[in-house]
Amino acid sequence: MNNNQLYINGQWVNSISKDKIEVENPATEKIFEHVPAANEEDVNSAVKAAKSAFDSWSKLSLDERLSYLNKAFEIFEGYQDDLVEIEIKELGSPRSWAKNAHVKGPIKRFENYLKIAKDFSFKDDLPKATVVKEPIGVIGCLTPWNYPLNQVIQKVIPALICGNTVVLKPSQITPLSAYFLAEAFHKAELPSGVFNLVTGRGAEVGNVLASHKDVDMISFTGSTSGGIEVGKLALETVKKLALELGGKSPNLVLKGSNYEEAVKTSLNSTFNNTGQTCSALTRLIVPKEDLQEIENIIVEKSKGFIVGDPDEEETKVGPLSNKKQFDKVKYFVEKGIEEGAKLLVGEVPQKKDKGYFANPVVFSNVSNKMEIAQEEIFGPVLCVIPYEGIEEGIEIANDTIYGLSGAVFGPQEEAENAAKRIKTGEIKINNGKWDPLAPFGGYKQSGIGREGGFYGLEEFVEIKTLFNK
Incomplete structure (x- = not known):
């Protein structure tokens, strides 16, 4: 894969900047690849190409756009084995998780968008007017390192379906999987300028895109602090914004629920x-009153999470993505001990000879006022918070600046009533299954907008009312 260049205006081109970004394997700490560290001139070239391509791409029929994207999908689907290897190396994802969550999942999302696009209404008839949904223009897509391919697909594919053109900046930590998508578009002969890939650092590429006068929308996934920074820059020219940000999601376990299932869900998720x-x-x-029983279940079930080489089949937990993440998790484990939480599982992470490995940690008897209960740690650290009475449980669930996800386990009717009172964009009730048509996004400081299904398509259109009746 040609990861030594940028993809601009339908061609693989050298970066005007001669600088490179090192891509590190977090399990070995070895640099195994490099990508260009693009600069403002590179961004300007990509935006110019996207702007030039917008008029002709947006005027194509939906069927014509889908013809290109279906061809790209067929090519991209053939890269699955290579993508698994890339996610093991650039993210340190265990093989089984890389295969299912980082490759099969995004491919399924790609396919799902193509399937539902024909049923998406680009026009709504009102009694005295017609509402049309039009392409926005040039979309700057800024994607994170933790689910690198998934978030690229969630932004790029619906944006293109709706007739927009795209400049993508993947995370500098995990940039490689995006090259496979660019290559698929190239081989599918997507018209020049419709999709552009510009790798680089946040301040040198992401911030330039966010403030660029010819970018019409920014779709960003990352930390809340990062989203605020990007949002401020984008609003200088009043761009449309979609922000998928942080979370500190609750799993509220009600009296009489299946404690083993509830614990299993939180452990897997964390x-x-x-x-x-x-x-x-x-x-x-x-x-x-059932804290001790639940603690016993946690201790037993935690034994199944084997930490180690992500290339080994039995590994369930790989390394953290980089030294910054390792140091952050170490700080919060130490902080939890300092705050007086009970260290039920695990220990303070200790740096090994190679790799940013940290064993799973569970704190019990945590107060929701503790820093470990309020801050997004972004590591394998679970907080067990006891409550007395369902009202206090719901109050604790909502006592956070975030509102991205959540779960409630309990008698069905009681669980559903509690779920309705928890302020999150999505919530799992008992064994509720994931639906690819469902929207994903958060309340409060977890973001603005939604991804997934028809809701994900709607993020990438402008609404125009025609009083024509």
Whole structure:
């Protein structure tokens, strides 16, 4: 894969900047690849190409656009084995998780957008008017390192379906999987300038895109602090914004629920992807009178999360993505001990000879006022918070600046009533299954807008009313 260049205006081109970004394998700490560290001139070239391509691309029929994208999908789908290897190397994802969550999942999303696009209404008839949904223009897509391919697909594909053109800046930590998508578009002969890939650092590429006068919308996924910074820059020219940000999601366990299922759900959510998931259920809120019983279940079930080489089949938890993340998790584990939480599982992370590995940690008897219960740790750290009475449980669930995801386990009617009172963009009730047509996004400081299904398409259109009747 040609990851030594940028993809601009339908061609692989050298960066005007001669600088390079090192791509590190977090399991070995070895630099195994480099990508260009693009500069403002590179961004300007990409935006110019996208702007020039917008008029002709937006005027194509939906069927014509889908013809290109279906061809690209067929090519991209053939890269699955290579993509698994890339996510093991650039993210440190265990093989099984890389295969299912980082490759099969995004490919399924790509396919799903193509399937539902024909049923998406680009026109709504009102009694005395017609509402049309038009392409916005040039979309700057800024994607994160923790689910690198998934978030690229969630932005780029619906944006293109709706007739927009795109400049993509993937994370500098995990930039490589995006090259496979660019290559698929290239081989599918997507018209020049419709899709552009510019790798680089946030301040040198992301911020330039966010403030660029010819970029019409910014779709950003990352930390809340990063989203605020990008949002401020984008609003200088009043761009449309979609922000998918942080979380500190609650799993409220009601009296009479299946405690084993509730614990299993939180452990999987918190430990898979080494805890580097914005929607992870990192606050397990449990009946105080049953705390000991639930602690016993946690200790037993935590034994199944084997930490080690992500290339080994039995590994469930790989390394953290980089030294910064390792140091952050170490700080919060030490902070939890200092705050007086009970260290039920795990220990303070200790740096090994190679790799940014941290064993899963569970704190019990946590107060929701503690820093470990309020801050997004982004590592395999679970907080168990006891409550007395359902009102206190719901109050604790909502006592956060975030509102991205959540869960409630309990008798069905009681669980559904509680779920309706928890301020999150999505919430799992008992064993509720994921639906690819469902929207994803958050309340409060977890973001603005939604991704997924028809809701994800609607983010990338402008609404125009025609009084024509």
